[in-house]
Amino acid sequence: MTEQPTSFERPQSGADPADARGALLHTPEPARALPPQTRPDGTHPSAAAHGADGAPPALTGTATAAPEHGVGAPRAAAASPGPGYEHSQPVAAEPDPHRPRPAPEGIPAQPDASTRPTEGAEPGRTGAETVRTGTEASRSGADASRAAGGLPGGPERRGTGGPGDRGPGGPDQRGTGGPERRTGQGLPPGRPLPMRRDGDRLRFVGAATRRIARGMDLDEIVMGLCRATVPTFSDAILVYLREPLPVGDERPVGPLVLRLRRTDRIPAERDPEVGFTPAPAPEQPAELSVVTHELCEVRPGSALGEVLRGVRPVFTDTAAAGAALDELLGEGSELAVPGGQRTILAPLRGRRRVIGAALFLRRPDRPAFEPDDLLVAAQLATHSALGIDKAVLYGREAYIADELQRTMLPETLPRPTGVRLASRYLPAAETARVGGDWYDAIPLPGSRVALVVGDVMGHSMTSAAIMGQLRTTAQTLAGLDLPPQEVLHHLDEQAQRLGTDRMATCLYAVYDPVSHRITIANAGHPPPVLLHLGGRAEVLRVPPGAPIGVGGVDFEAVELDAPAGGTLLLYTDGLVESRLRDVWTGIEQLREKLAATAQLTGPDHPPPLEALCDEVLDMLGPGDRDDDIALLAARFDGIAPSDVAYWFLEPEETAPGRARRLARRALSRWGLEDLTDSVELLVSEVVTNAVRYASRPVTLRLLRTDVLRCEVGDDVPQLPRLRQARATDEGGRGLYLVNKLARRWGATRLSTGKVVWFELHRG
Numbered sequence: 001m002t003e004q005p006t007s008f009e010r011p012q013s014g015a016d017p018a019d020a021r022g023a024l025l026h027t028p029e030p031a032r033a034l035p036p037q038t039r040p041d042g043t044h045p046s047a048a049a050h051g052a053d054g055a056p057p058a059l060t061g062t063a064t065a066a067p068e069h070g071v072g073a074p075r076a077a078a079a080s081p082g083p084g085y086e087h088s089q090p091v092a093a094e095p096d097p098h099r100p101r102p103a104p105e106g107i108p109a110q111p112d113a114s115t116r117p118t119e120g121a122e123p124g125r126t127g128a129e130t131v132r133t134g135t136e137a138s139r140s141g142a143d144a145s146r147a148a149g150g151l152p153g154g155p156e157r158r159g160t161g162g163p164g165d166r167g168p169g170g171p172d173q174r175g176t177g178g179p180e181r182r183t184g185q186g187l188p189p190g191r192p193l194p195m196r197r198d199g200d201r202l203r204f205v206g207a208a209t210r211r212i213a214r215g216m217d218l219d220e221i222v223m224g225l226c227r228a229t230v231p232t233f234s235d236a237i238l239v240y241l242r243e244p245l246p247v248g249d250e251r252p253v254g255p256l257v258l259r260l261r262r263t264d265r266i267p268a269e270r271d272p273e274v275g276f277t278p279a280p281a282p283e284q285p286a287e288l289s290v291v292t293h294e295l296c297e298v299r300p301g302s303a304l305g306e307v308l309r310g311v312r313p314v315f316t317d318t319a320a321a322g323a324a325l326d327e328l329l330g331e332g333s334e335l336a337v338p339g340g341q342r343t344i345l346a347p348l349r350g351r352r353r354v355i356g357a358a359l360f361l362r363r364p365d366r367p368a369f370e371p372d373d374l375l376v377a378a379q380l381a382t383h384s385a386l387g388i389d390k391a392v393l394y395g396r397e398a399y400i401a402d403e404l405q406r407t408m409l410p411e412t413l414p415r416p417t418g419v420r421l422a423s424r425y426l427p428a429a430e431t432a433r434v435g436g437d438w439y440d441a442i443p444l445p446g447s448r449v450a451l452v453v454g455d456v457m458g459h460s461m462t463s464a465a466i467m468g469q470l471r472t473t474a475q476t477l478a479g480l481d482l483p484p485q486e487v488l489h490h491l492d493e494q495a496q497r498l499g500t501d502r503m504a505t506c507l508y509a510v511y512d513p514v515s516h517r518i519t520i521a522n523a524g525h526p527p528p529v530l531l532h533l534g535g536r537a538e539v540l541r542v543p544p545g546a547p548i549g550v551g552g553v554d555f556e557a558v559e560l561d562a563p564a565g566g567t568l569l570l571y572t573d574g575l576v577e578s579r580l581r582d583v584w585t586g587i588e589q590l591r592e593k594l595a596a597t598a599q600l601t602g603p604d605h606p607p608p609l610e611a612l613c614d615e616v617l618d619m620l621g622p623g624d625r626d627d628d629i630a631l632l633a634a635r636f637d638g639i640a641p642s643d644v645a646y647w648f649l650e651p652e653e654t655a656p657g658r659a660r661r662l663a664r665r666a667l668s669r670w671g672l673e674d675l676t677d678s679v680e681l682l683v684s685e686v687v688t689n690a691v692r693y694a695s696r697p698v699t700l701r702l703l704r705t706d707v708l709r710c711e712v713g714d715d716v717p718q719l720p721r722l723r724q725a726r727a728t729d730e731g732g733r734g735l736y737l738v739n740k741l742a743r744r745w746g747a748t749r750l751s752t753g754k755v756v757w758f759e760l761h762r763g
Helices: 141-150 154-158 194-213 218-229 303-310 319-329 371-408 461-479 484-498 583-601 609-617 655-670 673-693 734-741
Strands: 236-242 256-265 295-298 343-349 354-361 419-426 437-444 448-456 504-512 517-523 529-531 537-539 557-561 567-571 629-636 644-649 698-704 707-714 744-750 753-761
Touching (some): 194 218, 194 371, 218 256, 371 461, 537 583, 567 609, 655 698
Antiparallel strands (some): 644 698
């Protein structure tokens, strides 16, 4: 049967308030006398602890021992029940204090406590140096009962005759500076016992490493190290990190340069008159970051380089470590470093290399560091360095994800004629700012614009990569001016080529501002919502279709009216679907939100696009962010019929002259006579090049918006290229003139041919 230590400690009076580790000390309490114990030779084992009158020593607690009834008979320990004790023995009768107690059967006689070695002690050490005293073990009444007589051997097993016997010195070591078990030196009054200090160190290291591990980025980890060590372990700390920090397997280029990343210290109002202050000490101690050099270049073979290469923390009281400290702080540093073992320099080593150093300091009025504190500093430095390594890697991954997502989505939206656009994108989580949702607006020939929104399954790096490929494919197909259903069909084929499980939904719409019509094809995506000018919001009836990647399905397109002043809202399912609501409930809430927002501006004025997007996102609750959200809003302004002039020209030699006359009349009707010369020249050159190769009628269209736009279409798919004509060439200068006189120009291939267009400023 062995004694079980209690699992709790309680602070007692007598603790040193200046102790940083906050040791828990115990003060002896008055106790009843124990009956004397006898050995077979008739001597008392605790005779050295008795006074002249033979009175037994006092024992902490309220337990008394029951009288023995024979050799090997059971003994009952009585304890007064107190708070927190669930089990207690019945109180026995008060025994005769002078009745001798024989040794239990089967336990050999033990030598005298003053001469025999303590059980479990190392050679050359006394029992008082290696074990806890009876007072330390008796933290409750039940423990006192077991120590007094409830266990075989009683106090003899603990190497003391009683709480008053603390070894060869007799009195309690805690109050008289008895020898410490590791150093052999005396302990000042109020200092914690060695075993208690070891336990405090373990608890501190556990709490500090947990605080450091909670950090996600570099600043949080460094702050966690500083806050965990000051003031519990040190009075001040300086953290230096490599500049720049290497990432992963990168090999640093250039010399090793350390930059002071962060400092922390006890606040000035808690500082005594002596401390880490410049000499002479000012009235208010300055911050360490002010009085310390921020940059330090570590020269190869220097003292600081040797300390960092050794990896292990060192005290700076030696000559080599002192030189390393001077090199780190810089020549002429105003920081007054305390003498003795009150400064620890700990290198910070990551997975592959030293990435910095940490300097722990204590004030001169505080106890110096002990050798075991080097192990604590090593643990703190190791956990911090590994955490910094992971934080740098995490920061690089987050940067790559952000850059990938930024390049996958449009940086800016175009400004096509007759439509205004606004967009929003919200990732699923702040820690993973990448996903498979995308949106796009692609200008098309004839002043049209393609509106695209899609959602790849998942929100990971793989989903983002697939999204980028599908978006690029959609842009290429839009440039061919294919119908919306054909675009979805080719996207479906592309998704199947990427893999068997590459699923995505997509909605592709083409808006024509001249005809005020919109053509929409859907591939398993939530239907768009159209907000009319009067404030009515409706969900457009679009055939849902199958998602992209299923294969073997047909897509259907519908053509609907797009009235001027209306707003079309395209979105992904993250806006309307979550764990708290199904998709159709979310769509109905979105429709109601749009209608309510339109009522705020009145029936004759549509709400601003940017404010409308913000209002739509406000409908999301705390539990509604389960997926990425892509939002694209298009305001249909259209082009009025009075601002459009359209003609068909037969491919013959008289076509350029007729085109010049028609353009002159249109400009005169619009009041743009100052553009007549430039327009006639450019129209003549473009129409001449078209009728030279065309076999079908050539189309000519003029559009008056904020600019004057001219479009010439033919049935020849080859696009014209700008080239420098030689001096002997009779032609080849038409596009050169267009490039010099027009604001912008371009050529777009159509399924039935091509369109060459140019724009001019209106004044």
